[in-house]
Each structure stands twice: as structure tokens, then as C-alpha cells.
Amino acid sequence: MSPVGLPRTARVGSDWSAGILAAVCWLVIAGVLVALPAIAPTEPAAIAAPPGSAPWWATLAAVTAQSIALPWARRMPVVVLTLVAGIAFVLAWAVPPAYLSLATLAYLIAVYLVFSTRSLRSLWRVLALAAGIMVVANVVAEIRSDELDPAVAIGLAIVQTAVATGLPLLLALVVFSRREAREAHSGELRALARERDALVQASVARERAAMARELHDIAAHHLSGIALMASAIHRQIDRRPAEAKESVLQVRDQSIAVLADLRRVVGLLRGDDAAELSLESLATVAELVATAQPDGTATEFVTVGDAPELGAGVGPLAQLTAYRMVQESLANAALHAPGAGRRVTIDDSDSTAVTITVTHAPAAPSAPGTAPSAIGTGGGFGLIGMRERAELVGGELSYGRTADGGWQVRLRLARDRAAGTAAPDDSGRTPGVPR
Template identity: 40%
Template sequence: MTPPDTSPDEDAVPDGAEVRADAVLTRLGLTTPRRRDVALAGATAVVSVAVVLVGLADPALAVVLGGGPLTVSAVLMLLVLQSGVLVVRRTRPVLCLAVTIALQVVQAVVLPTAGLRGPAPVVAAYTCGTRLPARRALTLTGAAALVEAVAFVAPTGATGVGAVLTQLASSVITYLAASVVGGWIATRRHVAELARWRAAEALEAQRARADAAVGAERTRVARELHDIAAHHLAAMVVQASVAERLVDRDPDAARRTITEIRTQGRATLHDLRLVVGALRERGGGVPEEGAPMPGLATLERLVADAGPLVGLEVVGAPRELSPVADVSVYRVAQEALSNARDHAPGARVTVRVRHGETATVLEVGNGPGDAPAVEDAPGRGLGLIGMRERAELIGADLEVGPSPDGGWRVRLELPRDAA
């Protein structure tokens, strides 16, 4: 699978701040990277011009800035041009940094005494950090810092080592810091995107496991369908042979036998419709020849094979269930015992079967285990899917959940009319 798409603003601060900022920008109609860069360029131009105008309003700062009205107008024009270049910062980050630094050099020549640094070159350096490999970004921003330092120092005629180093350190720290911050944010975004991708991949794998578990359960149901059909049809063949012999000698007995065959056929069709209705998707599987039909009659052997910590209680007189219901109740008990073995090792397990006037109830309960649960047991962890498929097949009510003593309980109630 491919990683999920990133949000439009790829340079935003990651995690919760990114989500909130993205929501605000979207509400403002800035839904594409180009629109957001145009808005950023406009905001940067307004801030740059405002800072210069505020500085000119202060007489002390006006003296530092120096220059006449034409000079100041030219500087303002250069700051606006620098900001405008930011509209291509994502698509052409190197060109954006180069143009903003070139305009910075022109500004240093026009107004050498001010040493103004607009925010646009810093934003361009940050963008290089987010869009380019770390080594290339640091190389380009380092070169930009050196060019700016030379542009600021040369027109002033400064010859002192201290002044040169101070200006160089200021430029290097500013641009390299912006590039490093951009690279850090890009790395954070990449890690977050990778985490989202892995989470989506894990979810897809879980769904595939669930589908495989359902398919395996339906394959087993299909095998049992074969056994049920074979059981019914074998009885019908025997009865038909008897009826054929009795047609001439005892017509009444033959008629009764044919009636039994018809009743048996209807029961077979009913059971087949139940099972085929549950197999809503294509299944497969080869029947196991000679295997005994599992059911409540073989539940005692299942409990005995589960070990000495498992006990069986049967209340009430057993009543006849349809083959599908009999197998389904047995499979639910089997799955519940397997889950107790894997998730509560060492715990005592009680299997109760209560035959009542209105329903047959199966309960499998276990206490808390005295050993760590089996992690990633083969074929385990999706047993509830098979239980629910079985319960839905025979019209039973299934309840699963924790018990008050810290263990787990599975309860299947099969109404008498459903059986």
C-alpha cells in the first residue's frame, strides 16, 4: 500500500498545531499550497513595509536608516519584491532563496547604513530546509549568509575584524537556524506520516486476518454441511429401499415410510438452507471422510481433552437438536475453551449446559489466569467472529464479556423454536 496523502500545507508545524492551523486556513479559503504561499507573500510584504514605516516615525531610528524619500521608497519596493518571490518557494526553493538574497544585496547597496534584513530571505532559507536534503540546504543557506554579510560590510567600508565577524555571525546564525528548523519540522512530518501509514497498514492487515478467519470458519461450516447432508440422505436412501420392498406386501407400511422420507427431506432442506444462507460468500474445503459428527453428545470428550482444570455440568434432560444447531453449539463451546486456554492459562474453566423448557443454554466461564496470556497464538484472537457466525446461523443469542471475578464468560442461548 502507498502512504496516505499529506495535507496541503507541507511546511506547517506538525501534530495538533498543524491540524488547527490547517483548519483556520481552510476556513479562510486558503485550500491549496499556491493560495497559501500567495497569502504568506502578502503578509510578509505588509509586515516588512510596516516595520520600516514605524522605524521612520521614530527620529532616532530615522537617522540610523538615513537616505531620502527616494531611497526609502526604493527600499520599500525591494522588500515588497522580496516578499513576492515567496509565491514560488515550494516549487523552486533554490531560485526563491537566490532571488531574495540578490535583492538583499541590492538593498544593501541602496541603503548601506541601515543593514536591513527582510523576513523573506529567512522564510526562503526555512523552506530550503523543509524541501531539500539537509546537506544541500545547509550549503545553500551558508552561501547565502556569506553573500549577505559581504553585501552589508563592503559598502560601509568597515575594516575591523570584529565588525566583519559580527555581521558574518549574524547572517550565518539567522539563515542556518532557519534551515535547521525547517529540516527538523520536515523530519517530524515524515515520522508522523510514516506512523500514520504503518497504522493504516496494521488496520488493513487486521481486516485481512478477520476475512481469513471468517473464510476458514465458513470452510469448516461447509465441511459440516457435507456431513449433515450425508447423514440425512443416507437415512432417506435406506427408508426408500424399505418402502420399495413394502409397496406390494404392505401398502400402509410403505405409505408411512414414504411419509417419513418426505419429513426427513423437508428437515434436510431446512438445514441446508440455514447453512447455505450463512455462506454468503464463496467458500471451499474438502470434507473429512469418516470423521464423527460433533455435537453435544461429544461435548464430554471435548471437556476431558481440555485438561483437569475444565469441568462440565449438564442440567435438565437433553433434547434433540437439529444437526446444524447441535454442531454449532459444540463449535461455540470448542472456541470458548480455546480462548480460555490462550488468554487465561492456568484458570479453572466451567462448561454448563442447561436444557430448559424454552431454550438450551451453553455457558463457558473462566477465572483470571495465573500465567501470562499467549501472545499471537496461531489462529487465535478472532474466535468471536466464528461464534457470532454460528449464533446467527441457528438464530441463537450470544453474549460475551468479562465476568465479575476478572475472568471471561461466553453464553449462548438457543430458543426451542429455533433449534
């Protein structure tokens, strides 16, 4: 688990890399301390603090403490930067001035480790404090060497600290900016993935709703007819067995029809090439009306207009919506007003839209059923499903009681203006569109 409060970018830099840098730092400095007398026996530092002397051990202990602190630079940047600079400051007073440069290496690594995972804006005060401590340490070392005037020593200390701070800081900022860019890109990819998942979920929800309406329309049309015919068979079986047998055949036909519709819906879900994928349209409404007689009452079917193709310019989904509206309306009429006259009208005479109207007369006083006004107000999805379908295809659905107490459902579907279709002329007639 990452430490509490550690930024995401800091977690990217692994602790083992900081540990490797710390180990390399200690090995380099320890090697220099051991090899200095052999490499440069005349060096003042080698003469003043030979291996095994107190200043030599003090220098080794100081750089060891710095190296131990370096792996924690990304977790505790304030503490590590201050500690590394503070050790260098103490070392400037206790050992030969030349040894201070050995403690500067840990300071360079600490600056890089901190700012390769942290923004400069958040820690600039700490960096300024550490750099100030290093300036003082370098001034002390230069003054103790008795080689430079104080003013020159101060200027040289500032330059040395600026270089020791600026070089690792510049490299760290480059690494940090690249890491931030990668993190931003990863964030964009995650956002795109979430957006894609949301779109997929929304599409699945829409398909589920559409499938629920489809199954409801199938069940409402066929099963309500089967229920009515079963009630008729129950009354006819003893007194009029011949009519009861005829009703049984009708129940069989309705059952076969609902099974075929359900197979088609399941085939659409499977994407099976062998399944029947054709959609109902306005052209198949006549067949629907001819077979939709569950209570034995014939339905009148009327078309207005002389177009060679019924519903030309209306998309397939809109035509399927019209078909389902007629199917649902006839099922509701048979359920709520059995025996009442029914009429389906398709007005195809308007060049801009097709209007489908389903009307039934009021139910007989003795007829069982529920008033049409209750349709869709309960737990069913009749009128609700019709309205949702109409809105999805840009249609206009209206319904309500007629003047004689019956019920009427009307759906208006706009035609899609085909490419190259001429605009209406002065007489209001569109060329090429039958009137």
C-alpha cells in the same frame, strides 16, 4: 491534487500558511519603510533614501518580489531559497547598507518554510549556497558603510548570516521532526488497521470454509439418504405399497432432521439465543448410527473401554469433528455401497487418544454406485473436508481400502491433558484414567 514529486510531509504544510507568512513579511517591511523617517529621522538610511526616492522604491520592489516568492517555498525550495538570497545580494549593491536588514526577514521565513517540510539532508547544498550568498551580501553592505575593516566586516557578516540561518533552521527542524513522528504514528495505525482487516478477512474465510463443510456434511448425510429412499419408493410403490408408505415416512423423518440441522446452523450464524446451539459429540454418535439407515441396512456400533464419559479429555470441536466424520462416512457408504455391512467403532481405551473407525464391506456386484476410491476425488468435499477438519483440531485422519475390498476411515484424536492429571506410572497406566 498535490504537485508531482512533492513529498508527503510537504503536503502536510498547507500553502495558505506560507501565504500568510509572506503577507506578514511584506506588511512589516513596507511599514518600516514608510515609518522609518518619522520614527528615526536621523537614521542614515532615512536620510540617504527618503520615501519616494529611487533606493526606497528599489527596496520596496525587492522585498515585494521576495514576498511573492515565499508562498512557493514548499513547492520549489531550490528556486525560492536561491531567489530570496539573490535579491538580497542585488539589494546590497543598490541601496543604503542599512536597508539590507529588511531583505533578511524574507530569508529567515524562506529557511523556515523550506525545512519545516523538507529534510536537511536532501537540501543542505542549497542551504549552503543561499547562506553563502547572504554572507557576501552582508560583507558588501558592511564594506559600503565604511565603518568596519574588511576583515571585521567578513567576520560580522558570517556571524549575522549564521544567526539568520540557524534560528529559523532550528525551529524548522523541531517542527519537521514532530511532523515526522506524527506521520510515523499515523503509518503505524494504518498498518495496524490493515493487519486487523487482514485478520478479520482470514477469520471470515475460515468461518465460511467451516460453514461450507458443515452444510456439506448435513446435505451429504440426509439428502443422500432421501435420494436412496426415493429410488426405493419408486420401485416399491406399485408392487409393495405398504413398504413404500413406510419409506415415505422415513423420507419425512430425514427431511425434518435436515431442516432441524439447517435451522441450528442458521441460528449459530445469527447468534439467536432461541436457536439450539448445542454441538454434537461422541456421546451422540450412537444416536446418529441408530438413525443412519437410508438404504435399510443397520449399522453396528461398538465402543471399546469402560470410561464413564465417552471421549473424556477430547475438546468439543474435536468431538464435533469426529461426529461429522462418522456422519460423512456413513453417507458415503450408503451411496457407494448400498446394502453392505457397516461398523462404527470408538476406541476409548487409550489414555492419550480416542480412535474412531468407520468400516463398510465391499459393495455387492449388482449394487449401483461408485467405487469408494472415487470418493472425494471429484467435485465433492467428503474426504477433503474430513482431512481439513482433522488438521484444524490436531487429529490424524487415514482412509483406504480394507483387505476384503471394503473401505475404512479412521480418525485419531489426542486427549487434552487436564490440569492436575498425573503422569503415567511405571506400569504405563495413568492414575484416574480408566483402562
